[in-house]
Amino acid sequence: MVDVDTPPRFSRLPEPLVGALRELARTPRLLVALDFDGTLAPEVDEPDRARALPEARAAVLRLLGMPRTRVALVSGRSLASLEHVSQLPDHALLIGSHGIEIRLDDPADHLSLNTAELKRVDLLHEVLAEVADSIDQVWLEPKPAGFALHTRLATEHNSRVAHLVARSEAAAELDDLTVRNGKNVLEFSVRSTTKGEAIEHLREYTRASAVFFAGDDVTDEDGFAALGADDLGLKAGEGSTLANYRVKGPTEIARALSLLADLREGDVHEQ
Ligand SMILES: O=P(O)(O)OC[C@H]1O[C@H](O[C@H]2O[C@H](CO)[C@@H](O)[C@H](O)[C@H]2O)[C@H](O)[C@@H](O)[C@@H]1O
Numbered sequence: 012m013v014d015v016d017t018p019p020r021f022s023r024l025p026e027p028l029v030g031a032l033r034e035l036a037r038t039p040r041l042l043v044a045l046d047f048d049g050t051l052a053p054e055v056d057e058p059d060r061a062r063a064l065p066e067a068r069a070a071v072l073r074l075l076g077m078p079r080t081r082v083a084l085v086s087g088r089s090l091a092s093l094e095h096v097s098q099l100p101d102h103a104l105l106i107g108s109h110g111i112e113i114r115l116d117d118p119a120d121h122l123s124l125n126t127a128e129l130k131r132v133d134l135l136h137e138v139l140a141e142v143a144d145s146i147d148q149v150w151l152e153p154k155p156a157g158f159a160l161h162t163r164l165a166t167e168h169n170s171r172v173a174h175l176v177a178r179s180e181a182a183a184e185l186d187d188l189t190v191r192n193g194k195n196v197l198e199f200s201v202r203s204t205t206k207g208e209a210i211e212h213l214r215e216y217t218r219a220s221a222v223f224f225a226g227d228d229v230t231d232e233d234g235f236a237a238l239g240a241d242d243l244g245l246k247a248g249e250g251s252t253l254a255n256y257r258v259k260g261p262t263e264i265a266r267a268l269s270l271l272a273d274l275r276e277g278d279v280h281e282q
Pocket residue numbers: 046047048049053054055056057058061085086087088089152159161163193194195196198228
């Protein structure tokens with residue numbers, strides 16, 4: 012930890028992270044890519060009610076206003092849900108459904124599933140709805156290319172049963188499904204795109220010289236795996252990770268983003 016003379020935003024963040032943020036802020040073209048739930052927004056029981064912490068939101072808005080700096084949210088949520096909970100201006104880049112849905116600067120870019128995929132989504136719905144309907148406090152969140160089976164409010168036993176049954180029933184009816192474990196959620200998709208591919212796409216699109224990516228969940232590991240030597244990966248919370256730095260949770264992520272905004276502001280105004 013840094014010493015008492017350090018300004019408040021620098022304190023309580025690990026010193027190596029502060030150094031890495033300082034270095035990153037000097038990069039010519041910065042891409043700030045952020046997971047939403049569990050990273051910008053603390054977890055809540057109703058996904059629709061999740062919101063970024065005020066300090067995180069303020070930092071994101073500052074970064075969005077800076078030259079040579081782009082901000083992207085890279086989420087497992089559907090794009091519509093991500094737009095609803097994040098409420099960011101149009102020049103924020105949004106990636107939904109773990110990389111399947113993309114909203115860049117051209118609003119004409121839309122996800123279109125082919126007929127075979129649409130049929131698979133329908134069949135998947137039949138299978139998973141039956142599981143959700145039969146187990147207390149288990150519910151389905153629809154997405155364009157699949158579903159999230161939520162078990163947050165279910166008992167541990169019911170949650171385990173729901174995951175097992177949903178996995179096996181879905182596999183019996185549909186081959187080549189993408190199934191992802193998340194926090195109190197099991198996600199099924201008819202497409203296999205990952206957050207890693209999304210970050211690669213964003214890196215190319217923004218011509219970023221370095222990327223900051225923060226995430227908290229298992230699916231964010233694909234994003235961390237896509238980072239290189241000049242990038243910075245920041246994991247929120249516990250669990251094994253490929254990220255090179257870790258903080259406790261959304262409060263510290265917000266603090267790191269505020270610091271990055273301060274440092275970047277200084278750098279872009281110096282030039
Ligand atoms: O990639 P993310 O932005 O982290 O999205 C992952 C999933 O987030 C949402 O579910 C999670 O957050 C909910 C609200 O805090 C919580 O109730 C749930 O238990 C978590 O799994 C969202 O509903 C999913 O669609 C996202 O894939």
